[in-house]
Amino acid sequence: MSRRRGGAKPKQVAKAAAGKDHHTQFLEALKLYEGKQYKKSIKLLDTLMKKHVTPDCLALKGLDSYFLGEKTEAADFVKQAISKIEGTKASAICCHVLGIYMRSVKSYADSIKWFQASLDNGSTNKQIYRDLATLQSQIGDFKAALASRKKYWESFVGYRANWTALAIAQDINGERQQAINTLSQFEKLAEGKISEAEMYEHNECLIYKNDIMYRNAGDNGEKLEKVLHHLDTIEPKVFDKFGLLERKASIFMKLGKVKEASLVYRTLIKRNPDNFKYYKLLEVSLGVTTNNKLRKVLYEKLATFYPRCEAPKFIPLTFIHDETELSKKLSEYILPQLKRGVPATFSNVKPLYLKRRNIIPKLVEKIVIDYLSEQDSKKQPIPYIWSCYYLSQHYLNLRDYQKAHEYVEKAIGHTPTMVEFYLLKARILKHTGELDKAAAILEEGRNLDLQDRFINCKSVKYYLRANQVDKAVEVASLFTKNDDSVNGVKDLHLVEASWFISEQAEAYHRMHISAQKKLEELRAETTDSEDENKSSEIKELEWSMEKYEGLSLKRFHAISKFYKQFEDDQLDFHSYCMRKGTPRAYMEMLAWGNKLYTQPMYVRAMNGAAKIYFKMYDNSLKRKQDSDGSSKFAEGDKKKAKKEASSLTKRKNEDRKKAIAYPESEDKDVFGDELLNTKEPLKIFDSNFYADYNKQVQDYERNNILDFEFQYRNGKLALCLGALSKYEKKNGQKSGVFGAMAIILILATRESSTCDLIAKKVATKGLEADYSFLPLNEVENDSFDWLNYFKENFHSKDLNALLLLKQTSLFDEDKVKELILDTISQDEPLLQNYVLQYVL
Amino acid sequence: MGRKLVNLDNVYANNLGMLKKICEIDNPSIVYQSNFFEELFPKDTKKDTFFAQLAYYSEIPVGAIKSKLYPKKKGDIYPKGVHIEVMAVLDQYKDNGIEDEFLQYVSEQCKNHHQHNIYVHVPVSNENTISWYKDHGFEAEEQPLKEIFTTKEGSVDGILLKKHIE
Structure with a gap:
């Protein structure tokens, strides 16, 4: 880094400054900054600025303040400094200082601008090129990074890191042959001079060169022979023998x-x-x-x-067709495991259940039941209990919850001290929708072994599923560091425990919906009667509803923050990997970084946040329509209201302690109120969740429904059309979601819809061109029954499609509801309950 | 190799739940006093000495014993010696000699603490248990003690058994 440490030790400060000219004194301030004596540096700058305020002084003062933790002041000084600069016409030092500041506040593009400016304005500091290359790599501008790497390499050819860095940059830019040459050239230079300590770095670079050669060869036989030859020559020096053999x-x-x-x-x-x-x-x-x-x-x-070994025994099970033989092989595979009491037996066989559903479960069921009947529960307790356990999992997999329950009960009845059985029992209860009971069973299991972290986590998760957040936090806090807070929530944020945070976010969201429903009921009951108890209950519920929604959003945001942090964490590796000589790991990291925002956890948080933000947007539209709907409730007795308010504030303060997720100095918005009060929900959703996802996601994994919903609300009908056609390509023209999207899009082109005229035209044209079979003529026909059309022409028993239709509020709510109920009637209780409680 | 199928190990605060579970499953009708299990790990520094163990069958906890040292006589019910307060083995694992191991363990503790008597209270109705103890060298006191057990149905008389060791 260019913030040099150590340097001179300037003890005399402002006193000695007198007599020297302005520039020398400024350099002294710079040295103080480099020696981390920020306060002294600022003092000196202040005396300087009494005479003459320059952008240089302001910029350096900004940087000093930043490192003293005064971030808002720092931003202010830097802003002042920039306002005094015309374009990027400033001294090289000033530009450099600004570049460092910008990098510190993570605006990498600006940082690059100022570093570049520093060089353009005559800085002779070649180190800037390295910083520049790092930053350019971080923002993905590899072409510019290559240029910077080259410059830096030219200035410091004596370091291997610079050669490696150059080769990597060339490789990324597709200049493979040059990359190979660069690496070869260095090998020649270094030949015979590599010490023991450098051998690892050397081996990585050798195999990396072979990587490039291999990719460069494509299917060209002659070139491949050369790669092979190269591989043979480097073999003795390469450490990664697996990689070498796989390549070969x-x-x-x-x-x-x-x-x-x-x-x-x-x-x-x-x-x-x-x-x-x-x-x-x-x-x-x-x-x-x-x-x-x-x-x-x-x-x-x-x-x-x-x-x-597992593999040669297992793989034949995936292809043998003859039933007797398959049955024999299965017994040979499964029974020894049951005999030994391998808890994971079912997990080992599960891939077969998925792949060969018609035959495997049937055969295995017979094998294990027969085996179990031969076991005496007293003489062979181990095979007995694990066979019961296996059968329970087997029936759970086949969704025969009753039998699954029977067998797990048998196992628990036999050996009630086995934690695994409680986990399984809870899982079965979860599927039958009895979430509270499931959590209670897990708690029973957890109490058997308090030091088992796994069951602790499971217990927490099940409590969250059952919306018992307080209890969940209490249990989770047994394993966290709770130094300066009442529970482990803060620590779980610190350690980026996204499983907990996402589950909590979803629990809060469900609790928000329940509170809202209850509130509506209560309000409907108390329209005229001025019941005192009820009014305080209403107040309480209002607070809960708001709190839960805010916290839910807050937690989803926390996950987005983690991923942004992950992305940012790459910064150091653009130079670290070069120094350590790990080019292959570096390339892997870049590939990882390129699909960071498509990881399941991120997508889950995004989908959760989308629900809230979309509803916020829809509600804001509704509010515009009936702006007089609020404040129906008369002000009650003032004294009483005051008392209520004070008790509520007390409540809030208690809740605050429990919900706090970040150190107080860094985050004031504990309950996510600020997030809820945004005027632009769609924009915030985009910048915090969607934009990053949209940039990285591949077509095959894209959530077209989310795309559609988002763009529909944005009024971007052309993009809706895009999502529609992408979905259609994957799922066909009969799929329910396609039908729902198409109908919504058609209705959005109505004259009465508020969308932009051009957008409407584009959408209509697109629909006419690609999907002329849709009843496009009926757009303006108010009596046309779109819902019926949907039912008759598409696979209408599609929950996602129906939910999409429901959200638009364009159709008769009761009819859509009826369709949804009909659709889920065959599903498992868990989903049914969820839909009934939180969707309808 | 040659690992024993049954092993005894100490009870720890973190697996106290196991002990509790085994005792409750084995004697479903008995109502344990509120502090009966927790007193093994007292919050304050209490002087009572307990000998508690869990028995593992192939690493599964299947048996539990808790006994208490009475260095001095405490009323008629608790003479000086080591008292077995509870000894439980899961029904399905009863034929593995676990009880014998427990008894062995208590005898050793007895010797280590210079005691010569092991005592145990058993409900009068529990004939199997009484005869088991008798088979293992215990002798019954003449008079049953009135209502010393609390069960879900009410109080039950108990009989005090004693084994003398040199």
Whole structure:
């Protein structure tokens, strides 16, 4: 970093400043800053600015203040400094200082601008190029990064890191041959001079060069031979033998030398006989993937070589068709595990349940039931209980909840001290929708073993599912650091426990909906009677409703923050990986960074936040329509109101302690009120959640429904059309969601709709062009029954589609409700309850 | 290898729940005093000495014992010696000699603390248990003690059994 540490130790401050000219004194202030003596630096700058205020002084003062923690003041000084600068015409030092400031506040684009300006304005500090390259890599401007890397490399050719960095930058920009040359050139320079300590770095660079060569070769046989040759020459120096062998095998495969490839795969299996991937690849190289007879022989042979390994025993179960034989193999696989009491037996077999649902469960059921009947519960307790456990999971998988329950009860009745059984029992109860009971069962299990972190987490999760947030926090806090707070919520934020935070967010959201429903009921009851108890109850509920919604949003935002932090964490590695010589890990990190915002947890938080933000937006529209709906309730007795208010404030303060998630100095908005009070819910949603997702998500994994909902509310009908057609390509023209989207889009092109005229035209044109079978002529026909059209022409039993229709409030609410109820009537109780309680 | 199938181990604050569970399952009708389990891990520094163990069958907790040292006589009911307060083994694991191991354990503790008598109270109706103790060298006192057990149905008389060790 260019913030040099150490440096001179300037002890004399302002006193000695007299007599020197302005610039020298400024340099002294700079030195003080570099020595981390920010206060002294500011003092000196203040005396300087009495005479003459320059942007240089202001910028440095800003930077000093920033490192003293006075962030708002810092921003102010920097703003003043910039306002005094015309464009980027300032001294090189000033620009450099501004660049450092901008980097500190994470506005990387601005930082790049000022670093560049510093160089343009005559800075001779070549270190800036390295900082520049780092920042350019961080914002993904690899072309510029390459230029910076080159400049830096030219100035400091004596360091390996600079060669590696240059090669990586060339590789990323597609200049593979140049990258190879760069690496080769350094190898020549370093030949014979590599010390023991540098061997690891050297090996990584060698195999990285081979990576590039391999990618560069494509399917070109001649080039591949060269890559292979290179691989052989570097082999003794390379540490990653797995990587080396895998590479070798894939080159052989590409060259069509299957015999050689198969030999390499056999070597790999020998090195790690538990990696399923190698077996699959061996099959490919032997050309037996479609010949089950040969495959069987192969695995029988392999099983004798590796008798203690899973893979050769398991893989045949995926392809044997003959029932008697399959049954025999299954017994050989499952029963020894049950005999030993392997808790994960079912998890081991579960992939087969999914893949071969028609045959496997049926056979296994018989095998295990027969086996269980042979076990004496007293003489062979271990196989007995684990067989019961297995069968319970088996029936749960088949959604036969009653039988699942029966068997888990049998297991618990036999051995009530086994924590696993309680976990399973709770899971079954969860599926039957009895969430409170499930949480209670887990708690019973948890009390058996208080030091088991796993069941602690599960217990927390089930409490959250049952909306018992306080209890959940209490249990979770047993395992957190609770130094300066009443519970572990703050610590769970600090350690980025996103599983907890997302579950809590969702629980709060459900509680918000329940409170809202209750409130509505209560208000309906008390329209005229001035019942005192009720009014305080209403106040209480109002507070709960608002609190829960705010907290839910707050928690979703916390998750978004984590991911932004993850992205930001990459910054250091743009230089660290070069120094440590780990180019392959660096490339992996970049690939990871490119799909960061499509990770399931992020998407889950986004979807949760979308529900709240979309509702906020819809409500704001409704409020515009009937702006006089509020404040129906007369002001009661003033004294009483005051008392109520004070008790509520007390409540709030208590709640505040429990809900606080960040140190008080960093975050004042504990309950997320500020988030709720935004005037632009869609914009905030975009900048905090959607934009990042939209940038990274691939078409195949995209949530088109969310796209549609978001753009529909934005009035961007053309983008809605895009989401519609993408969804249609994946799911067909009969799918319910397609139908729902199409109808909503058609109705949005009505004259009465508030959308932009051009947007409407684009949408109409698009629909006419691609989906002319839709009843587009009926747009303005008020008597046309769209809901009926939907029911008759699409797969209407689609919950997502119906929810989409419901949200628009364009259709008869009761009719949509009826359709939804009909749709979920066959689903499991868990989903039914959820829809009944929180959706309808 | 050659690991024993049944092992005894100490009770810790974190698995006290196991002890509690086993006792409750084994004697569903008995009502334990409010502090009966928690007193093993007192919050204040109490002087009472307890000997408690869990028995594991292939690493599954299946049996529990809790006994208390009475260094001095305390009324007629509690003579000087080690008193077995509860000894429980899950029904399905009863034939594994776990009780014998427990008894062995208590005898050792007895010796270590220079005691010569092991006592146990058993409800008069519980004939199986009484005969088990008798088979293991215990002798019954003549008179049953009135209403010393609390069950869900009410109070029950108990009989005091005693074993003398040198």
